[in-house]
Amino acid sequence: MTQLSREEVLKLARLARLELSEEEVAEFQDELSAVLGYVSQLQEADVAGLEPTTQVTGLKNVMREDMPRDYGVDREKLLRLAPSKQDGQLKPKRMIG
Amino acid sequence: MKQGIMLGVMGGVSILVVAIVFFAMRRRRPKELKSEQFQTKWQELQKMCADKASWKKVVHDADHLLDEALRKKRIRGKSMGERMVHAQRLFTNNDGVWFGHKLRNRVEAEPDMRLKEDDVKDALIGIRQGLKDLGALPETKKAGGKS
């Protein structure tokens, strides 16, 4: 696996909504390339005839009654955790413009 | 006199070597399975499916039939599971055969378990495809020429 470019690292950071410092971008170029290089040995694995595994319990369509349950959590409790609020609502930063 | 004995010994050794190589190569070449016995047995199993009480035996026997095919094809392995792992490339649907095999294991481990019709069906479909992949059962040819 070849070295990730600065642009590729910045693209990943953008997709993941992570703001990185200049040193971080340079460090991640090396570190991510090393890890991705290691895991690329999977390319050689012979998996003919096999299907991917998504979970190991074998459970399918686990259902429950569509009834609300009381977790003892109210609006006040949750709003107290919010960094920015107004009138009982979350107040995010400006979205447009 | 000595030369004669020497030639005799060398001749004998050569024959021995050729014989060893011949049998070793025979082992390596995968064997073509004789389909008739498997087809007969499979038809018997399908008849048994009609009776719900014999489902457990059907699953057990189908799994056993699959292992017979694996062993006749000289697939290596200390256990059936290991043979199935080594036959991975031959199976078109590993999940299907493993489902059948694991169902058989469960039936053996839990004598009281109740078998669901869907599970038995899926197990047999999976094992049947495995048997086809190994050449124990013929690939069914649908009208129109596509199998």
Place this chain on the structure above:
Amino acid sequence: MNYSQWPLIATIAAQVQAGELKAIDLVERALKTIADKQEFDAIIATLDDRARERAQAVDAAVAKGEKVGRLAGVPFIAKDNFLVFGAETTAASNMLRGFTAPFQATVIEKLEAEGAICVAKANLDAFAHGASTENSDFMTTKNPHDKTRVPGGSSGGSAASVVLDLAPFALGTDTGGSIRQPASLSGCVGYKPTYGLVSRSGVVAMASSLDVIGPMTRSVEDAALVLDIMAGQDASDSTTIVRDPAGYVSLEGDLKGKKIGIIKEYMSEGLDAGVKKQIEAAVEKLKNAGAEITEVSLPSLSLALAVYYVLCPAEVSSNLSRYDGQRYGFADDSAKTLDESFSHSRGRGFGKEAKRRIMIGTYVLSSGFYDAYYRKAQTVRTKLINECSAAFEQADFLIGPVAPTPAFKIGENASDPLKMYLADVMTVAVNLVGIPAISIPAGDSDGLPVGLQLMAPQRKDRELLSLAKLTEELL
């Protein structure tokens, strides 16, 4: 194990229920020991007030003649990724500094319903990403046997807590070995149940197809009791499975005729000589006690770590996307737009390892790479599962080391993420397959603890605990 100030958990509960021991005294004892051993940095926060309140409630109930429960008055410590009332839940990350849980984890509720009392939150690698606690945003826990070395991770604080005798048991989480590896490096019992046996509702998610919760204790018997109380389906966690109707506390049977398979690939070079010696000695003892020892091979084990470091970061990148600086957790106020708010809050709130894993995960899931990495890894996972099923046809249980070396020095692997990842090489396969496994102390190598790993097929937790108890008695 050496001397402990705590009797067996069942004994403690019986004595509290009988009025011979007071829960408040047990809580005070725990809090004092925690304060005395502070230099090891195992604990992030104590729940002083809440623990005392609950202890008084337990004692009052006992005085009234009420039945409190199977863990009456027993103090315990929870890894700081469990949501618990009475202290912050930080997951050892700046992202959750100051976060107080609005509800408690299901297992905490279950344990408290039986009378247990949470007294403290243990340190971990931030968001459970790591094998040493060096990735904690707050501090590095010291190995109780050697303060220049790591206790293992990510449940390093929990492991150290048990070994330092801070409380009778601790809770950990295991995604790639995070209960077993610190148990091995610090010297206690660490149990990883079958995936799905214990509800994960209320525990900070890391990799959802791999995460499990388990007890860390001084004895197998204690681990079995705690598991028995935690195990079972939960409507709040749809990945939970039905528990064994026979429960997990009646550990019976003997070793005669039990087939135990040594995993060939784990006993190769790369394994520390001292560790190898202890594993072989343990196997010898099992053999002499009547077990049938065999060797099994799982060829895909050489790819297990690669599979793990594709699937785990992928799932992490998904689970950590909830930390957006809007509803809870760290928020960067200097941001001017919503977009900046996301990037700045996450960029500044997350530590290096979290960001590393998020980006690797983003890469392997992105279009153009999804098939080659993520889907391929999931398919190799199937191969490993099949090989494991085949191995369990040749043996009832599997055995091997937990970690390739004993506890390493603080700082030794911290600068090289790949080197740190290799500490997990013998534990990740178990999580990929979803089977139960346990680490029990098996002597030491140059004074540092060595753990023995035992594994069983899925849902055979009681059988595994039975084997572990027999093995524990032999070692």
